[in-house]
Amino acid sequence: MGEVVVREFEPNKDREKVEAVERICEVGPRGKISLFTDMLGDPICRVAEIGEEIVGMIRGCIKTVTCGKRLSRNGKHNKTNAKEVPVYTRVAYILGLRVSPDQRRMGIGLKLVKRMEAWFRENGAEYSYMATENDNLASVKLFTDKCGYSKFRTPSVLVNPVFAHRERVSSKVTIIPLSPSHAEILYRRRFSTTEFFPRDIDSVLNNKLTLGTFLAVPSGFCRAETWPGPDLFLSDPPHSWALVSVWNSKEVFTLEVQGASRVKRTLAKTSRVVDRALPWLRLPSFPDLFSPFGFHFMYGLGGEGPEALKMVKALCGFVHNLAMEKGCRVVVTEVSPNEPLRFGIPHWKMLSWDEDLWCMKRLGEDYSDGSVGDWTKSQPAMSIFVDPREV
The missing domain is CATH 3.40.630 (Aminopeptidase)
Incomplete structure (x- = not known):
């Protein structure tokens, strides 16, 4: 295998090659490819290349979300008017990691994740998370064993x-x-x-x-x-x-x-x-x-x-x-x-699944207003907001 080079995605040059990799990966969507949408504001993409062949890619974005809550009072000692207000943090999301089937188990996925995390840190993200199927053992092992992510939440689809x-x-x-x-x-x-x-x-x-x-x-x-x-x-x-x-x-x-x-x-x-x-x-x-x-x-x-x-x-x-x-x-x-x-919520059990695994990693100190400590160690809340831009 030649040297693996990870670089920035160039739309005019890489679009067809990236779409080809999407199609041969069993998790890729059919029809319109969501890779190039700008719904999340300013998502970025990095590609892995061997020679002139693109063998993998990864997408990511950063946004500000609620990671906890705190009490806010009108006045220093006023407890009767206290109300809960959100505590926000900057969190990065890995939207999609793809590696060509014939190029797997060669460290390409790890290299892509590390490069994306470097961009997250440079742009002020405090946490990084990703979602995968609970039975996708290869993906779970990559993120938890090699990249330092922890199993964080398991929402139901x-x-x-x-x-x-x-x-x-x-x-x-x-x-x-x-x-x-x-x-x-x-x-x-x-x-x-x-x-x-x-x-x-x-x-x-x-x-x-x-x-x-x-x-x-x-x-x-x-x-x-x-x-x-x-x-x-x-x-x-x-x-x-x-x-x-x-x-x-x-x-x-x-x-x-x-x-x-x-x-x-x-x-x-x-x-x-x-x-x-x-x-x-x-x-x-x-x-x-x-x-x-x-x-x-x-x-x-x-x-x-x-x-x-x-x-x-x-x-x-x-x-x-x-x-x-x-x-x-x-x-x-x-x-x-x-x-x-x-x-x-009506649903068919045969079409649904109980655990969509979300894994999270702390990238740096938590600078969010009213710090809740290390979010990765917090207990699951009753509700969760799933951003449709990430689906």
């Missing part, structure tokens, strides 16, 4: 198929579409202390891939046209409510399930045919996942009150119908295993 019939949304629940500015106020005032909450939530909500943020309230509270706005809503909220935002991942890349037998494909197709012919039966038909398909991602799921689960279920029905109209075949979300609202 919940996947629900989109049927050929519309889901019923309870008549006792009203769904209110929110403007990005109103959604931002609700998120910042109620959920900004959630772990991994992005400080630039406004950028996420205003991104063209966010299809909207939707609020569920009891039907007697108000109608969409009489929505009082976030200030009045938060000053006198209903006994229960929930909200969620929807991200159109279909516009970024498509996926495809491979290796299914002809019998399974036939059974799945038959269920869809019957569902389309007899939609009033509301049969749980299996979507066509054996050809390239797109999906919608639910993020920012939150709620309050004794009937929050009911509100979440209504939102999921609404999002299902939206996905059906947009031609998506599944709806996906990712939540903390401790998330109490997860029990209101």
Whole structure:
């Protein structure tokens, strides 16, 4: 093997070669390649090269997120007005590491990670983290054994198929579409202390891939046209409510399930045919996942009150119908295993997985305001905010 050179990605020169590596790696998406999107502000890419052949690449970005919370008081000794405020830190995210199958076990992945971490440190990141499947032993071993990462969080990925019939949304629940500015106020005032909450939530909500943020309230509270706005809503909220935002991942890349037998494909197709012919039966038909398909991602799921689960279920029905109209075949979300609202999220166990492993490493001293110490050693919180730009 020749010398491995790691250098900066050059779009005009490297695009076709990098896309070729993506395609031969079994984890690569089909269709549009998300590698070159700028959704995360200013992601960077490094490529590994042997001679003129690109044999690997890695992507990364840095953002500011919530890593904990602290009490803030109006006045030095005023405890009655104390409220929880977020503690932010600069965290780097490794979006994707790829190495050509015939060039693996040669230290190329390690070299790419080290080069990316150097860039993270130079640009002020305090932590670096990555996500991988829990059973991807090669990836887990690389990051935990050779790069010094620790297993940090294990959120659950919940996947629900989109049927050929519309889901019923309870008549006792009203769904209110929110403007990005109103959604931002609700998120910042109620959920900004959630772990991994992005400080630039406004950028996420205003991104063209966010299809909207939707609020569920009891039907007697108000109608969409009489929505009082976030200030009045938060000053006198209903006994229960929930909200969620929807991200159109279909516009970024498509996926495809491979290796299914002809019998399974036939059974799945038959269920869809019957569902389309007899939609009033509301049969749980299996979507066509054996050809390239797109999906919608639910993020920012939150709620309050004794009937929050009911509100979440209504939102999921609404999002299902939206996905059906947009031609998506599944709806996906990712939540903390401790998330109490997860029990209101419909999903198929055969399509979902319990542990999406997040590994984290401390790159330097924690300079965040109101330091929480070493974040990598903290206990999991009840909720977690999964940034759709990283999906």
